[in-house]
Amino acid sequence: MPVYLRGLLLLSDQEQNISSRNLADFLSINDSQIRKDFSYFGAFGTPGVGYDIRKLIKRIKKILNLSVFHKAALVGVGNLGSAILAYPGFRMYGFDIAAAFDNDPKRIGREINNVRIEDISSLPALRRRKISLAIIAVPRDAAQQTADALVKAGVKGILNFSPLRITVPKKVKVITIDIAMELARLPYYI
Amino acid sequence: MPVYLRGLLLLSDQEQNISSRNLADFLSINDSQIRKDFSYFGAFGTPGVGYDIRKLIKRIKKILNLSVFHKAALVGVGNLGSAILAYPGFRMYGFDIAAAFDNDPKRIGREINNVRIEDISSLPALRRRKISLAIIAVPRDAAQQTADALVKAGVKGILNFSPLRITVPKKVKVITIDIAMELARLPYYI
DNA sequence: GCATGTGAAAATCTTCACAGCA
């Protein structure tokens, strides 16, 4: 579903409707895969016409729990963290990086993209501020303690950029992006 | 295999041997999955003992074509690109970011982590320098033209950080990391 | 006894093919 959503968002300013066949071509997958996947969530399209892209986006956003705007916190405002703060791509999925934290006094108080960098000791306030998503972009040695602090602050989902395996209670969902590992997949194909 | 490699690299400074059971626990997967996967590439372990971690790492690196050191080029030295240049995690997989390119005259000539930033017009030299992997970290509007230039320069594998779908000849392998899309997967679970 | 490697079984995922609707 996230992949379909991304494809549809990219297509939405070009077309009004799309068939499963055309979306499949765009995403380089099989068309009945798409129809089958959508069918698990009920009917989305019109026979003979296809899918209304804007409606479909709304529907998928609802399924993915993206129809309400979400606030996310960023922990670690080094190079990677700064890149994330400056990245404009979150908005179209219904996200806002609403808070940023670091432990470096030189960074605290600065502002990037209208977000003021706070001291990491203020993490517990996330609960009160109703921020339940976080992005970890700290050095690897600090990843686990950051995760612990986030969980304590009531965070329910974490996007983790450290290559370390972080341990959290299983009610908390972690998605890890290990850039080096992704790069390491390439030589196999060449 | 990349996931196994990462786990083993993390474990290698703690243990000498590991059983499929223990590795499975560490990675939160099923143990026969691991044995089955390894069996496709021949026998790796010793019954009654398990797997020699260092040997296993060597073996998997060979399978993934990581046993020779690879050079990679980075295109786009903004925030994200700088983070990638500064990231120390590539080395353990056998990688080196050996070149960096940008089109901003203010950045060209600077050095980050012993890599001098070159003008993007020098991309064609990648072929001569035997660099066949590249990382695209440019603004989204420049992603496709960057990919085109890389393909022309003989690059065979691309790690793409732009959310746009880039089109390349099918002999070129592209792995896309869309940070916003990954974050968008979290709210479903919470 | 302990853990691998592997056929066989079970579960899941993908594709086919077509009835039915716009």
Add this chain to the structure above:
DNA sequence: TGCTGTGAAGATTTTCACATGC
């Protein structure tokens, strides 16, 4: 006619269970 939604078939992946080797 064109395309959806979906049972059924086919393909693949995952798990089981155990004979074999250290």
